Amino acid sequence: YLYGCRVGAGSATPLATDTALQSSVAYTNVDVDRTYTYSNTSPYWSAIIVTWRFDTGEAAGNLSEVGIFYDSDPGSCGSRALILDEFGDPTTITVLSNEILDVTYEARTYMLEDDITGSATIGEDEYDWTLRGALVAGGGQYGLFAYGASSQNGLTPCSGNIDTITGEPTGKGDYLAYGSVNSYVSGTYKRSQVFEFGLERNNFDWQSLFFQTVLYTGFLGPTFQIQLDPVLEKTNTKVVTLLLEVSWARYAP
Numbered sequence: 001y002l003y004g005c006r007v008g009a010g011s012a013t014p015l016a017t018d019t020a021l022q023s024s025v026a027y028t029n030v031d032v033d034r035t036y037t038y039s040n041t042s043p044y045w046s047a048i049i050v051t052w053r054f055d056t057g058e059a060a061g062n063l064s065e066v067g068i069f070y071d072s073d074p075g076s077c078g079s080r081a082l083i084l085d086e087f088g089d090p091t092t093i094t095v096l097s098n099e100i101l102d103v104t105y106e107a108r109t110y111m112l113e114d115d116i117t118g119s120a121t122i123g124e125d126e127y128d129w130t131l132r133g134a135l136v137a138g139g140g141q142y143g144l145f146a147y148g149a150s151s152q153n154g155l156t157p158c159s160g161n162i163d164t165i166t167g168e169p170t171g172k173g174d175y176l177a178y179g180s181v182n183s184y185v186s187g188t189y190k191r192s193q194v195f196e197f198g199l200e201r202n203n204f205d206w207q208s209l210f211f212q213t214v215l216y217t218g219f220l221g222p223t224f225q226i227q228l229d230p231v232l233e234k235t236n237t238k239v240v241t242l243l244l245e246v247s248w249a250r251y252a253p
Contacts, residue, residue: 002048002050002068002070002105002107003029003069003070003071003072003076004027004028004029004052004068004069004071004072005027005028005029005052005066005067005068005069005103005105006021006024006025006026006027006066006067006069006074006077007021007024007025007026007054007059007063007065007066007067007101007103008021008022008023008024008025008063008064008065008066008067009022009023009025009061009062009063009064009065009092010022010023010064010065011064011065011082011090013082014065014080014081014082016250018067018077018080019075019076019077020067020074020075020077020080021065021066021067021074021077021080022065023065024074025059025061025063026054026058026059026060026061027069027072027074028052028053028054028055028058028059029052029072030052030053030055031050031051031052031053032051032052032053032102033049033050033051033104034048034049034050034051035048035049035050036048036049036139036140036142037049037139038137038138038139038140040137040138040139041137042113043110043111043113043253044110044111044113044133044136044137044165045108045109045110045111046108046109046111046139046140046141046142047106047107047108047109048106048107048142049104049105049106049107050104050105050107051102051103051104051105052102052103052104052105053100053101053102054095054100054101054102054103055100056097056098056099056100057096057097057098057099058101059095059101060095060096060097060099061094061095062092062093062094063083063092063093063094063095063101064082064083064090064091064092064093065080065081065082065083066080066081066082066083066103067079067080067081068080068105068107079105079107107142109141109142109221109222110251110253111133111136111141111165111222112131112132112133112136112165112222112224113133113136113165115130115131115132116130116131116132117129117130117131118131122232122240122242123238125230125232127228127229127230127232128228128229129226129227129228129229130162130226130227130229131224131225131226132162132165132224132225132226132227133165133222133223133224133225134162134163134165134167134168134169134210134223134224134225135166135167135168135223136165136166136223137166140220141220141221141222141223142220142221153177153179153193153211153212153213153214153221153244153246154175154176154177154211154212154214155175155176155179155195155209155210155211155212155242155244156172156173156174156175156176156209156210156211156212157172157173157174157197157202157204157206157208157209157232157234158170158171158172158173158206158207158208158209158210158225159171159173159204159205159206159207160207160208161207161208161227162208162225162226162227163225168210168223168225169207169208169209169210169225171207172210173201173202173204173206174201174202175212176195176197176201177214179193179194179195179196179244180193180194180196181193182194189247189248189249190245190246190247190248191245191246192243192244192245192246193243193244193245193246194241194242194243195241195242195244196239196240196241196242197234197239197240197241197242198239199236199237199238199239200236202234203234203235203236204234205231205232205233205234206228206231206232206233206234207227207228207231208225208226208227208228209225209226209228209242210223210224210225210226211223211224211225211226211244213246
């Protein structure tokens with residue numbers, strides 16, 4: 001996750017489909033600073049700011065492009081840009097053999113602030129649902145773009161209604177993690193995950209759901225709450241299987 005940085009000599013216009021630099025010159029995975037920050041007012045976001053260092057002479061040459069990579073593979077570029085001057089125009093910088101180069105990159109994840117509505121069939125019944133962001137203030141919710149749906153995502157049925165985007169539902173039941181993740185289909189920018197609640201779990205009326213995405217152990221992604229109408233009546237004679245789909249996209253505030 002934000003594993004390393006490459007600099008290069010390419011000048012082609014960056015595209016969302018780029019997976020490599022046009023002309024790589026140097027690579028480093030030595031990060032000298034990794035900072036976590038966030039916005040506590042709208043628009044809400046969480047950010048990771050990483051500074052990578054090319055040691056003395058490692059990036060020597062004429063440089064015009066830069067990219068952030070998810071592993072050491074030159075084809076694992078997740079973000080490519082041209083080097084720009086103070087006016088925002090593409091430029092070339094020269095790094096000398098006795099110079100150190102630092103590159104700082106900020107990755108922001110913007111929280112969901114507007115409701116999304118829809119309907120779903122569960123068993124033989126039709127339910128209207130409202131999806132809303134949860135706990136969007138205070139940071140700590142980072143990039144779904146790294147993994148998409150994770151096997152460590154968790155879903156919690158709740159007896160209470162959803163709250164504002166800075167809150168969460170009340171009356172939480174048992175948290176169910178490690179839902180089965182379906183395979184990713186290239187180019188769709190979405191993944192689905194199945195959560196199964198057996199006969200012995202969360203036997204009460206479900207008014208809402210609390211969905212916590214997890215990138216990996218100890219590193220949380222965005223959090224959501226889902227209102228159900230009517231309530232879903234879960235008893236010890238019912239197994240409830242829910243399919244949730246996570247999608248992601250570039251965002252320009």
